[in-house]
Amino acid sequence: MNTKNIYNSKNFADKFNSALYFLSAFLIIVLFAAICVTLTVFSLQSIKTFGLSFLTASLWDPVAGKFGALTYIYGTVLTSTLALLLSIPFAFSVIVFLGEYYTEGILSNILKSAVELLAGIPSVIYGFWALYALVPIIRKFEMAFEIPPYGVGILTAAIVLAIMIIPYSASIGREAIQLVPSELKESAYALGATQYEVLRYVTVPYARSGIFAGILLSLGRAVGETMAVTMVIGNVNKISLNIFAPGNTMASVIANQFSEACDKLYISSLVEIGLVLFVITGVINVIGKYILKKISI
Amino acid sequence: MTIINGVSYRVFKDHLFKITTIIASFLLLVPLILILFYIIKNGISTINWEFIINMPKPVGESGGGIANAIVGTFMLIGIASFCAIPLGILVGIFLYDHKSSILSWWTRFSVEVLQGVPSIVIGILAYTWIVIPNGSFSALSGGIALGIMMLPIIVKSTEETLNLIPNHLKEASLALGVPYYKTLLKVIVPCAMSGIVTGILIGIARIVGETAPLLFTAFGNQFINYNILKPVNSLPLMIFNYAASPYEDWHKIAWGASFFLVAVVFILNVITKLVVRRWKVQF
Numbered sequence: 360m361n362t363k364n365i366y367n368s369k370n371f372a373d374k375f376n377s378a379l380y381f382l383s384a385f386l387i388i389v390l391f392a393a394i395c396v397t398l399t400v401f402s403l404q405s406i407k408t409f410g411l412s413f414l415t416a417s418l419w420d421p422v423a424g425k426f427g428a429l430t431y432i433y434g435t436v437l438t439s440t441l442a443l444l445l446s447i448p449f450a451f452s453v454i455v456f457l458g459e460y461y462t463e464g465i466l467s468n469i470l471k472s473a474v475e476l477l478a479g480i481p482s483v484i485y486g487f488w489a490l491y492a493l494v495p496i497i498r499k500f501e502m503a504f505e506i507p508p509y510g511v512g513i514l515t516a517a518i519v520l521a522i523m524i525i526p527y528s529a530s531i532g533r534e535a536i537q538l539v540p541s542e543l544k545e546s547a548y549a550l551g552a553t554q555y556e557v558l559r560y561v562t563v564p565y566a567r568s569g570i571f572a573g574i575l576l577s578l579g580r581a582v583g584e585t586m587a588v589t590m591v592i593g594n595v596n597k598i599s600l601n602i603f604a605p606g607n608t609m610a611s612v613i614a615n616q617f618s619e620a621c622d623k624l625y626i627s628s629l630v631e632i633g634l635v636l637f638v639i640t641g642v643i644n645v646i647g648k649y650i651l652k653k654i655s656i
Numbered sequence: 657m658t659i660i661n662g663v664s665y666r667v668f669k670d671h672l673f674k675i676t677t678i679i680a681s682f683l684l685l686v687p688l689i690l691i692l693f694y695i696i697k698n699g700i701s702t703i704n705w706e707f708i709i710n711m712p713k714p715v716g717e718s719g720g721g722i723a724n725a726i727v728g729t730f731m732l733i734g735i736a737s738f739c740a741i742p743l744g745i746l747v748g749i750f751l752y753d754h755k756s757s758i759l760s761w762w763t764r765f766s767v768e769v770l771q772g773v774p775s776i777v778i779g780i781l782a783y784t785w786i787v788i789p790n791g792s793f794s795a796l797s798g799g800i801a802l803g804i805m806m807l808p809i810i811v812k813s814t815e816e817t818l819n820l821i822p823n824h825l826k827e828a829s830l831a832l833g834v835p836y837y838k839t840l841l842k843v844i845v846p847c848a849m850s851g852i853v854t855g856i857l858i859g860i861a862r863i864v865g866e867t868a869p870l871l872f873t874a875f876g877n878q879f880i881n882y883n884i885l886k887p888v889n890s891l892p893l894m895i896f897n898y899a900a901s902p903y904e905d906w907h908k909i910a911w912g913a914s915f916f917l918v919a920v921v922f923i924l925n926v927i928t929k930l931v932v933r934r935w936k937v938q939f
Contacts, residue, residue: 394770398780481866487895555673583776613779636776
């Protein structure tokens, strides 16, 4: 019996397998690199033509071949900030409710399933629902206050976005709050603190980086969300300080115009918006994940 | 002064905070109930067997179904799974095996960035990679776009479950003289099967409702098409197109399709929960 042969065959299989794993890991890195290269190459023409003024000019005129993305950047910043502000109180309540008051039992199961369901509903259905249920309500509200009754607009988009991102910040925050050592909480109770005081001075400060990371990751979602926003924002290329007015975001302008863009500069400008979006969400995501890794969730 | 710092005031503040929290938490149920109510109210009257097996009809004719969208959705999920599942599992095993090397750092970084890429940007990528060379919108490009979205979920769940498997299992197998690759494939991975399956199901539930990457890849099609190089329709795409149309009949179809889609996502979630409960990784 030739033992050397057997050894070699095993060795070969082992090597083959680990090579396979290496190759697949390498493929992911290639995919990531390919994404960066593709977005840069395809937006090169627009970068060369407009330079930095692409980000500061607000004129978007496909016929004249002038492109500036400020309107869309403004729309994205405004909708996601509003959505974040709207979502924080509710997300925080859910975090405290599930992480502190009712960690188990029927009430917590109901809320947990509700949050999971909200996270599972496809964004196009959020948009569809908002278009036929939320928009008429907002319109009535606007009529009551004698604002031009568009119904669709930045505020409507922000409300839908807020509903969509609550599950993300809530579930990460809940995990963070459950990592707070019970010794800390118990010593605060032993000193005579009420449950509110324990939350205020012990639990939340201890878990704040995790809660912050959850909110940051939900912001990343809000910035990149496309369908629901496209359906209810009104798609008007105008910067308006009024949050009831219709607007446009970076994601929604790509969704609306990419398939009808014909000349190269137009497509290239849209891809550059995609590149900006990619960089912003990438940075937000990496920072959020880094914080989570540091507190090891 | 004594009242402000007194015990009764502190207890009152405690109660007030608790009640506010509970009310704010359950306010979250309002949009959920409203969404489900709208979908069920408008969708249930449309949905029946005919609706599922029939093709859409032109505007003006009543009836019509969503068969083309269902077939298209299955094709897209099939292509996405074919691309993402094997690669995702292999990368997950790699990350389990190589906890800290330069390659694994970059791999982890790439997976994390991929997880956050907005879906519309993935649509642009699939467009430039496949639609432009192919010269036409296609199921293949849509499937690959969805596959890229699914990939990080599978990698993460595979790696996390593998990390739960205790080391002595691996050591016992190696001590018996089993080669390393067989230990991985026949001892470690089967133990983690439930986590991997869960990851796949979560990934499918996530991509089944995605619309944005399909807008300029799969594009939509009024007919059933089995050719992966030609455009296909999908349920979310159909909902988007029909919801934006001015026709009442089409809105009805969109509600029916929404009902169907939410039901599919819900069933996938329930199956995932059952898998987790039945085959939970525990030692």
